[in-house]
Amino acid sequence: MFFGISMTVVGWFARELWAAVKELKVDIAKLREDLPKEYVARDDYREDIRDIKTMLAKIFEKLEQKADK
Numbered sequence: 001m002f003f004g005i006s007m008t009v010v011g012w013f014a015r016e017l018w019a020a021v022k023e024l025k026v027d028i029a030k031l032r033e034d035l036p037k038e039y040v041a042r043d044d045y046r047e048d049i050r051d052i053k054t055m056l057a058k059i060f061e062k063l064e065q066k067a068d069k
Contacts, residue, residue, distance in 0.1 A: 040048075
């Protein structure tokens with residue numbers, strides 16, 4: 001009798017774990033799909049900021065040349 005009850009509890013626990021794992025897999029798949037839409041990769045961000053700084057440096061250089069004239 002004790003064996004039957006313990007196996008029932010173990011079976012229920014295993015089923016709950018399996019359901020949780022399946023739900024986590026769905027959540028991770030959704031996160032992988034949504035993440036690129038909402039966030040920018042660090043390397044892309046750094047590259048874009050470097051480009052902006054380069055453009056600003058050129059603008060400031062042209063302004064300084066105009067001011068010197």
